[in-house]
Amino acid sequence: MAAAAAHTAAAASSSSQHLSPSPTRRSRHHSRSQHLFSSPVPHGLRQCSHRVTHLHSPSTSRHLLPMSCSPSFPQDPVFFDQQQWKRAEEGANGGCAFDGRDDKPREECGVVGILGDPQASRLCSLALHALQHRGQEGAGIVSCDGDTLKSVTGLGLVSEVFGKDPSRLDALPGDAAVGHVRYSTSGAASSPLNVQPFLAGYRFGQVAVAHNGNLVNYAALRARLEDQGSIFNTSSDTEVVLHLIAISKSRPFVARVVEACEQLEGAYSLIFLTSDKLYAVRDPYGFRPLVMGRRRSNGAVVFASETCALDLIDAQYEREVERGEVIIVDRDGSVSSLCLIPRRDRRACVFEHIYFALPNSLVFGRPVHRERYNFGATLAAESPVPGGADVVIPVPDSGFFAALGYAERSGVPFQQGLIRSHYVGRTFIQPSQKIRDLGVRLKLAPVRGILEGKRVVVVDDSIVRGTTSSKIIRLIRVAGAKEVHMRIASPPIVGSCYYGVDTPSTQELISNRMDVEGVRREIVADSLAFLSLDSLKASLGEEAPTYCDACFSGKYPVPPRENEITRVEL
Ligand SMILES: O=P(O)(O)OC[C@H]1O[C@H](OP(=O)(O)OP(=O)(O)O)[C@H](O)[C@@H]1O
Ligand SMILES: NC(=O)CC[C@H](N)C(=O)O
Ligand code: SF4
């Protein structure tokens, strides 16, 4: 219970705890299977002592290994032979500039890729709709009919970009498509130039990319590329990937992708589309989710950030894209799997389970609703309300399952004491504080009949800036509640995220500025408790060490870097 006390503040209590915001720089850990990837690889295809076929690009000295080198990967790889390498070489296809629009700095998006369905762009727009919670600033799709890649992107929601004017989807023919919903981490939210997928032309053809994540060495990479003469069209970190691919001397395209990715630091779940293939790549730590499935009707391959996107377009979930894996899907439907070098210990973002992902999704192999329920139940055991409570209410939406877990474990009845408007989006994701302030009041309305005269436990998934909690507590008091006890199903957020979640600067994080008692006073709760970090880890079980919890612990798997260059905002 010591941990519980450290994370709890009651009106009568003066307990205080200040959590250090400073990121701890850590050396990188190599995974147990690291030696497999760095073992010497003879030229061409060979069977090694691990019974792994190593792949060696004949035109470069790069070592590419089939992903099956890890015994845990469920799919048999399709090994490339020399002929396939040859065919994979891209023919010159005419160049094209970026699909212009523009940018400011931040992070978390949704990506989708489809190959093998004549309705690819329509399915893509539906899948993006299912991923809308991951980003609301912009949406886009690039499709390909086997020859030319075409792009439609725009600021706003998927329905705003694609729903109003059917001709926009008509302009995206073909059986392959890649899509993106944006929540900016690097590059202005308001700039249409920064809306993905980015479409570019390089020496051997066209390539489109959709990225979820954030590159911590983006500024340094961009400075180097600019020194070498690259001209950037956007202020997004993602654009460096295209430049690295374009300047690579490796062949075929997948070797360029691998060479580019080896220079990236940070988080990236990427989907690439070229005229003849679809590629999915996940960074060596696996910070951001990425899953693969197939449409039940015709076997079309689908990649998406979350399984909720697969469900909507009737695609059967097959597996995660593994960390450090590159999956290549050919137009004939064949699927190959390679791995990036080096591969690291997994550091999946625990905040996906806490807040970002939808509860009906499977993320990192776990049902999100179950994780949230468990966090809430653990919180109830750790931090009951002293003197008891009459009702447990969730802060909709993402506090719902944690509140259910809290109510069931504590034995206090669960009620829907706050009603959510369906017409207001996520407040955390809103770009300005003014909009967030208004957003909370527009979005949530108290139910007087449930709250009046009651000792109310309010359960939310997280406190970031404190905007939501303070507004909600005021609303609940105005509705007549006798006491309001706030319970948060995650630890205090004390550090910014550098891996694709646009958590604000550390100064804006309320738990960075003050201890738990200070936050309680600020939000004017009768008591406040956070789930302790130890309990969060206990709830994750054996896999706890494979999660990133840097925004709670300050332990950053990849050292964050400050921007080292100044540049003109586009
Ligand atoms: O402390 P704050 O800065 O207010 O941020 C924390 C709040 O933001 C998120 O909700 P959001 O409204 O974004 O989305 P949701 O509807 O999915 O819960 C989160 O669930 C908290 O409620
Ligand atoms: N949230 C994200 O994953 C953002 C992707 C990319 N870093 C951007 O800012 O557009
Ligand atoms: S710092 Fe936090 S939000 Fe960012 S990847 Fe790690 S756990 Fe997720």
Ligand SMILES: [Mg+2]
């Ligand atoms: Mg919320």
